[in-house]
Amino acid sequence: MRKIKLAVDYGSICGGCDVAFIDAGEKLIELANAAEIVFWPAVVDGKEEDLRKTREIDIGIFFGAIRTERHKEALEQLREKSRILVAFGTCACYGGIPGLANSVESRVLLKKGYVATKSTDNPDGKLPGFEEFKEAALRLPRLRSLVSPICDFVDVDIWVPGCPPPVESVNKLIDVVKDLQEDQVPPKGLFIAEGRSLCDFCEREKPEVLRIKRFRRVHEGEIKRDECFLKQGIICLGPVTRGGCGARCIDANMPCRGCFGPVPNVEDQGTRFLSAVASALMAEEEREVGEEELRKLIDELPDPLGLFYMYSLAASIINRRYLDLEGD
Ligand code: SF4
Ligand code: SF4
Ligand code: SF4
Numbered sequence: 001m002r003k004i005k006l007a008v009d010y011g012s013i014c015g016g017c018d019v020a021f022i023d024a025g026e027k028l029i030e031l032a033n034a035a036e037i038v039f040w041p042a043v044v045d046g047k048e049e050d051l052r053k054t055r056e057i058d059i060g061i062f063f064g065a066i067r068t069e070r071h072k073e074a075l076e077q078l079r080e081k082s083r084i085l086v087a088f089g090t091c092a093c094y095g096g097i098p099g100l101a102n103s104v105e106s107r108v109l110l111k112k113g114y115v116a117t118k119s120t121d122n123p124d125g126k127l128p129g130f131e132e133f134k135e136a137a138l139r140l141p142r143l144r145s146l147v148s149p150i151c152d153f154v155d156v157d158i159w160v161p162g163c164p165p166p167v168e169s170v171n172k173l174i175d176v177v178k179d180l181q182e183d184q185v186p187p188k189g190l191f192i193a194e195g196r197s198l199c200d201f202c203e204r205e206k207p208e209v210l211r212i213k214r215f216r217r218v219h220e221g222e223i224k225r226d227e228c229f230l231k232q233g234i235i236c237l238g239p240v241t242r243g244g245c246g247a248r249c250i251d252a253n254m255p256c257r258g259c260f261g262p263v264p265n266v267e268d269q270g271t272r273f274l275s276a277v278a279s280a281l282m283a284e285e286e287r288e289v290g291e292e293e294l295r296k297l298i299d300e301l302p303d304p305l306g307l308f309y310m311y312s313l314a315a316s317i318i319n320r321r322y323l324d325l326e327g328d
Contacts (some may be wrong), residue, residue, distance in 0.1 A: 008040040011064030011071035070141030095314020163259035171319035193244030270308035
């Protein structure tokens with residue numbers, strides 16, 4: 001049977017998506033038997049030149065968000081050469097954690113990282129430049145003004161959300177590679193995840209009508225293991241998040257932070273959650289509680305942007321508004 005040509009390239013990553021493949025254990029042998037790995041820096045020795053010289057790839061897998069011009073070039077090259085392009089991990093699908101950078105200007109971020117942190121010794125306040133270092137034949141890639149999910153630039157054939165995707169998703173993707181050996185091509189737009197919300201897979205006792213009297217954080221008191229987090233006043237993004245992770249945070253008695261991205265037909269995960277929370281905030285009692293009291297309740301939420309958009313800010317409507325303004 002012919003071997004499938006496979007390449008992996010990267011945007012802005014933490015390395016967790018590579019590690020997710022290691023979790024597949026013996027199934028990796030099936031991948032090695034089915035695929036010729038043309039380029040995958042974390043797994044086989046190879047140079048960018050090898051990828052540049054390869055004319056056609058059967059399956060290209062992209063990890064990470066688009067943060068620099070180099071990431072965009074790498075993505076566009078992979079798309080051009082690949083019959084099937086996979087967005088692997090939440091960073092590639094929705095911008096992920098790197099996307100939170102879109103709430104601050106890049107220059108402010110650089111100053112924080114290279115000047116303001118206590119452990120940094122940089123008395124001249126020098127920031128990294130983007131010039132060429134001719135002696136070292138090195139060119140630092142320019143930062144783009146915004147972090148983006150890969151679908152902002154290219155067509156995506158398979159989506160594998162998760163931060164990182166669980167081993168079950170990795171196994172299913174390996175099966176896709178094996179199927180390609182027999183010319184079985186997956187449907188375009190395939191999501192290796194569920195089509196329903198995480199709440200549909202959560203075994204905690206859910207309230208018939210959700211009413212939140214006050215918010216609290218996970219460290220503020222005991223968390224009941226069998227009761228919905230929202231009923232306990234703890235923010236859990238289950239209602240607006242795609243299922244498919246095996247409810248791994250919920251099982252560890254931690255609320256969902258939304259890493260599988262929005263449920264189908266919801267464009268903006270954070271806004272949808274905000275509207276659900278607003279109606280749960282004692283809406284019926286609004287007249288008795290009064291606007292000021294309601295505002296106090298909402299102020300109890302620390303870092304709402306980080307809470308509601310932890311993984312999806314770069315794919316949100318707010319982010320797209322910035323894109324419109326910047327014409328980026
Ligand atoms: S999706 Fe998560 S694990 Fe994968 S690169 Fe992004 S931050 Fe890391
Ligand atoms: S909101 Fe969270 S805890 Fe409640 S049912 Fe949904 S996933 Fe489970
Ligand atoms: S429970 Fe939510 S945050 Fe945790 S792995 Fe599942 S989708 Fe991701």
